[in-house]
Structure formats: structure tokens, C-alpha cells
Amino acid sequence: MFQSGAYFYDFSFGFFRRYNGKGELIEEINRDENYPFSVYDLIEKIKVTHQIDLNNTSEKSYVTRNFDKSRNIYMIVYEKDKNKILQNGQSKYITVNGQTGEIVSEGITKISLK
Structure with missing residues (x-):
């Protein structure tokens, strides 16, 4: 599993995404909601x-x-x-x-x- 997202100082912002081992998106969280x-x-x-x-x-x-x-x-x-x-x-x-x-x-x- 891997993830992507942007960080500013110690917090994530924008969309935080998690992917399974095949590279398929399994979770997406809008940190700016x-x-x-x-x-x-x-x-x-x-x-x-x-x-x-x-x-x-x-x-x-x-x-x-x-x-x-x-x-x-x-x-x-x-x-x-x-x-x-x-x-x-x-x-x-x-x-x-x-x-x-x-x-x-x-x-x-x-x-x-x-």
C-alpha cells in the first residue's frame, strides 16, 4: 500500500489518497473540506x-x-x-x-x- 498527498509544515492538505499494492485507489480524503x-x-x-x-x-x-x-x-x-x-x-x-x-x-x- 502507498499514499500520496501534500504537506504544509506538519499537516496534510488538499486530497490525501491511499492506493493498494496494485496501484488502485482505495481511499480519498479531502483534508481541506x-x-x-x-x-x-x-x-x-x-x-x-x-x-x-x-x-x-x-x-x-x-x-x-x-x-x-x-x-x-x-x-x-x-x-x-x-x-x-x-x-x-x-x-x-x-x-x-x-x-x-x-x-x-x-x-x-x-x-x-x-
């Missing part, structure tokens, strides 16, 4: 609103999908801050609604990306 605001939409929005390129691995950032307060969200953690130096062990975060693309919250967290 509950996320109408796509990974591509998220990348573009954060590039415009926060000048962070989530595709650039040299920028310290992390993205995951979660469920929070009855909604699907993207959580972005990053260390880039043009206005001030963050203290050791701190990073900034952005929470984005996975259905509408609305920025739900932003702040500082103790999660370190080092």
Missing part, C-alpha cells in the same frame, strides 16, 4: 498583512491547523518582529479563521521556535 480558506490563501494573506513568507524556510515560523471555540483555525507562530526585539523564549502568534480568513487574534506566546 473544513478549510474553505485554503493554505494558498493563508500564505498570500500573511505575506501581505505581516510581510512573512510562510514558504520561506529561512524565516522562523510554524503553521498548524486546529479546532478552537467551534471553528477551524490556522495557528501561525513566528519570531520575526520589525518593531522590537522579542525576549528569549518568546514568539508571536496569529490565529486565522480557516473558513473566512479573518484574523481572529494575535499576541505573544512562550512557544520558542529555536
Whole structure:
């Protein structure tokens, strides 16, 4: 058995497919079903609103999908801050609604990306 699909940071997105030993499709899951605001939409929005390129691995950032307060969200953690130096062990975060693309919250967290 083998499988195919795309990953962004630690989560799969788009269609995730599993095949049997003969190469026949046995399962197909749409990982974006509950996320109408796509990974591509998220990348573009954060590039415009926060000048962070989530595709650039040299920028310290992390993205995951979660469920929070009855909604699907993207959580972005990053260390880039043009206005001030963050203290050791701190990073900034952005929470984005996975259905509408609305920025739900932003702040500082103790999660370190080092």
C-alpha cells in the first residue's frame, strides 16, 4: 500500500489518497473540506498583512491547523518582529479563521521556535 498527498509544515492538505499494492485507489480524503480558506490563501494573506513568507524556510515560523471555540483555525507562530526585539523564549502568534480568513487574534506566546 502507498499514499500520496501534500504537506504544509506538519499537516496534510488538499486530497490525501491511499492506493493498494496494485496501484488502485482505495481511499480519498479531502483534508481541506473544513478549510474553505485554503493554505494558498493563508500564505498570500500573511505575506501581505505581516510581510512573512510562510514558504520561506529561512524565516522562523510554524503553521498548524486546529479546532478552537467551534471553528477551524490556522495557528501561525513566528519570531520575526520589525518593531522590537522579542525576549528569549518568546514568539508571536496569529490565529486565522480557516473558513473566512479573518484574523481572529494575535499576541505573544512562550512557544520558542529555536
